Amino acid sequence: MNIYVLVKRTFDTEEKIVVSGGKIQEDGAEFIINPYDEYAIEEAIQVRDAQGGEVTVLTLGGEDAEKQLRTALAMGADKAVLINVEDDVEELDQFTAAHIISEYLKDKNPDLILAGNVAIDGGSGQIGPRVAELLGINYVTTITNLEIDGTTVTIKRDVEGDTEILETSLPLLVTAQQGLNEPRYPSLPGIMKAKKKPLDEVELDDLDIDEDDVEAKTETLEIYLPPKKEAGKVLEGELADQVRELVHLLHSEAKVV
Amino acid sequence: MSKKVLVLAEAREGTLRNVSYEAIAAGKQISNGGEVVSVLLGDSVKDLSTELGKYGADRVITVEHPHLKQYTSDGYGQAILAVIEQEKPEAIVFGHTALGKDLSPKIASKLQVGLVSDVTAIEGEGDAAVYIRPIYSGKAFEKVKVKNGIEFITIRPNNIAPLTKEENKIADVSALSVDITNLRTIIKEVVRKSSEGVDLSEAKVVIAGGRGVKSEEGFAPLKELAAVLGGAVGASRGACDADYCDYSLQIGQTGKVVTPDLYIAAGISGAIQHLAGMSNSKIIVAINKDPEANIFKVADYGIVGDLFEVIPMLTEEFKQLKVNA
Ligand SMILES: Cc1cc2nc3c(=O)[nH]c(=O)nc-3n(C[C@H](O)[C@H](O)[C@H](O)COP(=O)(O)OP(=O)(O)OC[C@H]3O[C@@H](n4cnc5c(N)ncnc54)[C@H](O)[C@@H]3O)c2cc1C
Ligand SMILES: Cc1cc2nc3c(=O)[nH]c(=O)nc-3n(C[C@H](O)[C@H](O)[C@H](O)COP(=O)(O)OP(=O)(O)OC[C@H]3O[C@@H](n4cnc5c(N)ncnc54)[C@H](O)[C@@H]3O)c2cc1C
Numbered sequence: 001m002n003i004y005v006l007v008k009r010t011f012d013t014e015e016k017i018v019v020s021g022g023k024i025q026e027d028g029a030e031f032i033i034n035p036y037d038e039y040a041i042e043e044a045i046q047v048r049d050a051q052g053g054e055v056t057v058l059t060l061g062g063e064d065a066e067k068q069l070r071t072a073l074a075m076g077a078d079k080a081v082l083i084n085v086e087d088d089v090e091e092l093d094q095f096t097a098a099h100i101i102s103e104y105l106k107d108k109n110p111d112l113i114l115a116g117n118v119a120i121d122g123g124s125g126q127i128g129p130r131v132a133e134l135l136g137i138n139y140v141t142t143i144t145n146l147e148i149d150g151t152t153v154t155i156k157r158d159v160e161g162d163t164e165i166l167e168t169s170l171p172l173l174v175t176a177q178q179g180l181n182e183p184r185y186p187s188l189p190g191i192m193k194a195k196k197k198p199l200d201e202v203e204l205d206d207l208d209i210d211e212d213d214v215e216a217k218t219e220t221l222e223i224y225l226p227p228k229k230e231a232g233k234v235l236e237g238e239l240a241d242q243v244r245e246l247v248h249l250l251h252s253e254a255k256v257v
Numbered sequence: 258m259s260k261k262v263l264v265l266a267e268a269r270e271g272t273l274r275n276v277s278y279e280a281i282a283a284g285k286q287i288s289n290g291g292e293v294v295s296v297l298l299g300d301s302v303k304d305l306s307t308e309l310g311k312y313g314a315d316r317v318i319t320v321e322h323p324h325l326k327q328y329t330s331d332g333y334g335q336a337i338l339a340v341i342e343q344e345k346p347e348a349i350v351f352g353h354t355a356l357g358k359d360l361s362p363k364i365a366s367k368l369q370v371g372l373v374s375d376v377t378a379i380e381g382e383g384d385a386a387v388y389i390r391p392i393y394s395g396k397a398f399e400k401v402k403v404k405n406g407i408e409f410i411t412i413r414p415n416n417i418a419p420l421t422k423e424e425n426k427i428a429d430v431s432a433l434s435v436d437i438t439n440l441r442t443i444i445k446e447v448v449r450k451s452s453e454g455v456d457l458s459e460a461k462v463v464i465a466g467g468r469g470v471k472s473e474e475g476f477a478p479l480k481e482l483a484a485v486l487g488g489a490v491g492a493s494r495g496a497c498d499a500d501y502c503d504y505s506l507q508i509g510q511t512g513k514v515v516t517p518d519l520y521i522a523a524g525i526s527g528a529i530q531h532l533a534g535m536s537n538s539k540i541i542v543a544i545n546k547d548p549e550a551n552i553f554k555v556a557d558y559g560i561v562g563d564l565f566e567v568i569p570m571l572t573e574e575f576k577q578l579k580v581n582a
Contacts, residue, residue: 013510013530017396024397035511094362095371120510120533121393124374129330129362138441139330141359154445159355160458160513161505163448168441178511179504217371221387222400232541234548234559242560243567246542247574249558254540256518257462257486257575 001053001148004105005044006115006127007072008034009065013120019223033068036116038183039176043146044114045076046181051148053111054078058104060097062086066199073194074186080199088204093216094122098130100214103207105135110171117142117175125175132173140168142177258384259291260408263346265337266297266309266317267356273305275459276352276412278312278419283376283412285313285420287348289383294318294344295428298336300326303430310428313420317430318344324437327444328356332437334363339435341368348408354458357411370406377416377516377537394510394533414459415516450505455489457506462488463517465508465535468495469524469545469564476502478568479523485575491515491535493525509534521571523564527552544568 011017012030019025033041044055056079057072059065069080083104089096105113113135115128125141132139144163145156151170156163158177186194204211233249235242250257262284266277277295284293295314297306299321306317320336337360341349349364351357353375365372378389380400388401388410403409457463464483466476476490483490491513492506508515510533520538525531527543527550535541536555543556544567553559560567 011393013394013533017393019397024393093371094374095365095369098362098366123390123392123394124362124372125358126362126365126372126374129359130366133363133366139363140442142355158505159447160456161450161503163450164444165446165448167443167445178507217404217406218373219402219404220399221402223392223397224400225397226395226537229555229557232543232553232556232559234553234556234561239560239562239566240570242562243570243574246558246560247571247578250519250540250542251578254519254557256540257578 001048001051001111002109003044003048003053003055004110004113005040005055005057006101006113007037007057007059007068008119009059009061009068010034010119010121017225019225022223024223033071034116034119036118036176039180040114040116041072041075041077042181042183043176047112047148056081060085060101069199070194071186073197074190075184076190079197082199082201084201085204088211091216091219093218094124094126094130095217096214098127098134100209102131102134103209104202112170113173115173115175117177128173128175137171137173138168139173141175143174144177144179146174259289260287260347260383261292262288262348262350263341263344264293264295264350266295267352267354268299268302268305273308276354276414277309279412279414279417280350280352281313282420283350283379283417286379286382287386287408292316296337296340298325298333306430310426311422311424314428317428319430319432320435321432322435322437324440329440329442329444330360330363331440331442333360335437336435337364338367340433343433351411353411353413361411365409368407370409371403373401373403373410376410376412395536450503455487457489457491458513458515460489460517462486462519463491463515464488464521465491465493465525466496466523467493467525468499470496470501473501478565482568482572485572493531522552523568525552526550527555
């Protein structure tokens with residue numbers, strides 16, 4: 001089975017966000033594989049181990065994203081591809097990103113593509129379904145279980161807490177939700193092996209794309225931090241009085257109940 | 258310039274979800290005096306259309322088909338694209354719900370347009386509309402503008418206030434018949450886990466429990482308080498990981514994002530990944546026995562104490578309030 005995993009490099013979930021000069025400050029920040037993409041990688045490895053085939057991890061990003069691709073290879077992916085458009089494209093929205101990714105994938109004939117359901121930085125959740133649509137294949141989002149039997153695929157997906165059980169077929173793109181699996185940590189031998197696994201770098205010129213065709217449709221005008229919350233009020237006194245005061249505050253001052 | 262705006266209404270078990278009305282309000286603002294057309298899809302949904310008029314839709318288009326009884330991206334995609342083809346809207350608004358998140362990128366891709374997802378506020382009107390959305394799990398915000406093409410956005414539930422309901426407003430309702438074929442996905446079964454009570458992502462009040470709740474039974478007092486306040490119960494990952502409750506209740510970076518009017522966190526330490534899911538709530542109350550717990554840093558009001566003492570007392574006090582009101 002020919003399996004691709006879309007992997008995004010993101011800020012570590014613990015990182016504080018600093019904005020300067022209208023941009024998110026990246027210097028010194030820790031980067032990780034988007035947590036949902038870890039589920040996608042793990043699932044891809046399990047499917048390959050059960051069905052045979054090859055797992056390729058794919059990132060659209062800059063040079064720095066090699067680190068996350070190596071981590072994915074160390075987990076057990078077979079090959080990695082970095083689409084590096086740093087020098088060619090200035091503004092990149094989800095329209096652009098999905099077009100470039102699907103342009104790369106269109107002649108690769110993937111049977112199964114896995115992605116995260118959302119990136120914890122950009123947070124749009126668009127890339128998976130957009131790529132599937134551009135490739136003309138079906139997609140299922142926020143999956144928590146995947147079973148493949150021949151070309152028949154049975155999936156459990158999370159729909160706002162409910163579980164939907166559905167049937168579809170390959171080729172298919174799925175996006176991973178928490179609960180799909182428990183992603184493995186790269187083992188030491190895995191890390192050693194990963195160094196020798198192929199990591200291809202592709203540029204916009206290598207793809208059949210004209211920059212103008214993928215020009216971003218949206219534009220970020222400003223990035224800012226939410227207003228700092230003033231320290232709240234920790235109530236004091238007898239517990240019964242605190243409870244009474246709290247109810248009074250919620251009712252009369254905050255007017256939320 | 259005024260715009261014609263198409264907004265998607267969403268029904269759940271025979272009633273319209275609030276986000277349908279919020280989308281109309283967002284649509285009005287973007288339309289800048291233009292027309293707001295609400296779209297209702299399903300197997301039998303006509304009866305719901307009057308409500309949409311009362312909340313400000315100028316027109317309602319229904320598409321009814323047996324294949325639309327359950328959501329599939331293919332079925333709903335074909336229906337909505339047929340409506341778009343007929344109406345040629347200049348802007349589109351969906352809810353950033355499970356359905357809206359799944360469907361909107363497909364439609365945007367088909368139309369070759371941009372999509373601003375998870376909008377929490379809109380500034381300006383018509384062509385000047387600027388969309389505000391959280392990034393980095395709510396740790397920052399961005400203002401986004403659509404450069405060209407249709408303005409397509411999804412709005413986060415509970416953030417954009419619906420218009421005031423006008424009982425005597427009547428929208429023009431028309432039906433569009435669409436041939437729905439070739440569904441690539443077949444829904445076999447839906448296992449309901451969440452629908453006991455209020456939908457978490459639309460709830461005005463959320464009572465969330467963490468590892469401090471200590472057991473499955475420990476959630477009982479929280480459920481009671483939620484019932485009194487007409488709210489929903491949520492949880493931290495700590496509580497879910499410990500099997501005190503279902504993952505469907507998890508709030509945070511890898512769970513649901515909620516923005517209720519009132520969020521009560523009981524026995525939750527306030528890890529950054531939890532805050533990502535609730536820090537934009539209007540009022541946050543923390544109940545924790547550790548005065549140093551991080552949750553107090555984001556709370557508007559805090560009580561340092563044992564949740565098993567505090568929560569039942571709160572429930573009683575709110576009951577009293579209701580009796581007196
Ligand atoms: C040179 C460069 C410049 C950029 N400039 C901007 C900018 O100006 N503004 C901006 O908002 N973003 C910018 N990006 C980021 C890029 O636009 C995002 O990757 C893309 O828009 C994804 O959007 P999202 O974060 O909402 O992801 P989502 O749609 O939320 O991601 C869902 C899933 O899609 C997959 N995915 C997402 N992004 C990628 C990716 N890059 N590679 C592989 N898989 C992916 C992952 O599986 C992920 O879990 C830039 C990126 C590069 C490389
Ligand atoms: C990638 C990643 C994603 C994550 N995503 C999420 C997410 O989406 N949502 C999420 O919640 N977490 C998430 N986490 C986990 C997060 O880091 C924390 O581990 C988790 O939120 C802790 O849950 P907790 O506050 O319930 O437990 P704890 O941190 O153990 O806190 C329990 C609290 O209860 C208090 N307490 C105990 N007994 C009582 C009592 N009787 N009365 C009052 N207070 C009491 C204690 O003082 C303590 O503060 C994520 C972590 C990672 C690494």
